[in-house]
Amino acid sequence: MSERVDVSPFRRVVRGAVSIAGILVLGALGLWCAGAVYYADIESAAWRSVLTAVFVGGLVAVAIFVRPHRLARRIHLGACAAVIVWFLLDAPSNDRAWQPDVAVLPWAEITGDRVTIHNIRHCDYRSEGDYTVRHEDRTLDLATLRSVDFMVVTWGAPSIAHTMMSFGFADGSYVCISIETRKEIGEGYSAIKGFFRQFELTYVIADERDLVRLRTNFRGEQVYVYRLRTDMDVARQVFLDYLAQASRLRERPEWYNVVTANCTTMIRGHTKPYARDSRFDWRMLINGRIDEMAYERGTLDQTLPFAELKERSLVNARALAAGDGPDFSERIRVGLP
DSSP states (O other): OOOOOOOHHHHHHHHHHHHHHHHHHHHHHHHHHHHHHHTSSOSOHHHHHHHHHHHHHHHHHHHHHOSSHHHHHHHHHHHHHHHHHHHHTOOOOSOSOBOGGGSSOOEEEEETTEEEEEEEEOOEESSSSOEEOOEEEEEEEGGGEEEEEEEEEESSOTTOOEEEEEEEETTSOEEEEEEEEEOBTTOOOOTTGGGTTOSEEEEEEEOHHHHHHIIIIISOOEEEEEEOOOOHHHHHHHHHHHHHHHHHHHHSOOBOBTTTBSTTHHHHHHHTTTOSOOOOOGGGTSGGGHHHHHHHTTOSOOSSOHHHHHHHHBOHHHHHHHTTOTTHHHHHTTTOO
16 A cells, blocks of 8 residues: 655645745836836936835835735736836837937938948047037948958946947948947936836947947947858848838837847847847847857857957957047958957
């Protein structure tokens, strides 16, 4: 006769674990909703603080005083659902008091292999915050696209980087694209605010003397330029995908999001339909090692160990020496693998 197994201790452990997980999920949801209330589109900071305090205090009071617990959870979820609906109804806009460097949006006209990009930026920098904004239109022949470079920008935070793409043409010109937050006058970047629809998304299409030189020569950031191993037919499709999205933003603005719509996840969106390996990797979010991931997947040059490739791909010294010279793009690539 088989022995009867008492499973009640196991069930108690499972129920306890589920209960703790539920509490953590509700707590995380409440915390996110509190942030959404605090960063809501309300001009008065005092009112936002009051509403946040009322929301958080209400959730705490419900958790302490409302019984049974099932009812408390329902009230908690209902309050959070109301905040989420409010959050989702907040629409992005192209009509704000923008900083001068992002006030004009780029867009493209495409006819066969001929592409005309309007409003390519080329700022004349005297310092990071002191500059004259210039724009130009440029017509390119897609058949002359010769290279694609992946740029990784770091500033001392090992887990975080900014990424850009640069497309090179047979005449020696480059079109550099940086996916960024479109900031208003007096507004600074905040990763926390990036979770809460505080920035519109923008595609800065610019000369490398603008996007690269700003970071190397004025911000003191480290810029690594990696030449991608890719088929030019694929590169042309990716380039057109970038231009299409930039043009759409001119008509239909979108929100930047620090997780789902940022400089790196958007690159994955543009390249995923054409990439040999588009699997998700945690380094796409914690992107300070995104270049290492690209190396492991064979997207970067494989003739050197990664550490040596990265060292040789740092262009800061060459960028400082090149200054604002017309051969800036050529000079920063001297000696690149």
